Ligand code: CTP
């Protein structure tokens with residue numbers, strides 16, 4: 001049975017609401033509650049662990065286990081992983097409250113059907129053309145081939161042993177990681193993608209929060 005880790009220990013500095021982003025109100029409940037509700041409706045999930053700032057552990061919804069997060073996101077993932085038994089492991093950002101239950105299920109199914117994969121991540125095909133710019137910050141170095149570029153999201157699901165191995169690196173390396181699958185790749189693991197859509201929005205700024213409110217209102221939620 002699967003364990004779900006929700007990382008919610010960030011400070012939400014770019015949102016600037018004076019409290020942890022995961023606890024900011026969205027559509028009438030804390031942002032974190034949306035991810036918990038989605039995961040509760042996934043049959044394979046046996047437990048939900050939430051990493052929160054050490055001074056906000058009482059913000060964990062009932063029925064979830066709260067742990068203190070770490071300095072950087074990957075430290076929070078590691079703390080949550082240690083607190084929850086279960087295999088495979090779902091890692092999800094509280095900052096993506098609009099992820100649908102079906103997306104978690106698709107990722108779990110893809111992992112179950114792919115013995116060669118160590119992890120499966122949700123990602124959306126990139127719609128912008130992406131160029132690499134030189135270190136001078138103004139000269140284009142090259143244009144990447146868009147058909148093969150995907151914008152990475154969460155959820156990301158892992159075979160437990162692969163995630164434990166990937167996180168078993170110095171703290172300084174974890175501090176540089178922007179996603180957990182990248183750590184699995186660095187350890188030589190195989191990562192698959194499942195197609196998501198840009199509606200699985202990441203809330204970073206006030207504008208993102210406003211957009212998420214509109215999407216929820218349209219969904220009738
Ligand atoms: N996160 C975490 N522990 C950290 C840092 C981030 O659990 N030390 C979580 C956040 O709570 C969020 C996700 O990782 O759900 C993605 O991080 P981000 O969007 O950067 O959120 P914040 O760090 O809260 O925002 P900011 O960078 O603006 O402070």
Ligand code: MG
Nearest residue numbers: 010011012013
């Ligand atoms: Mg952050």
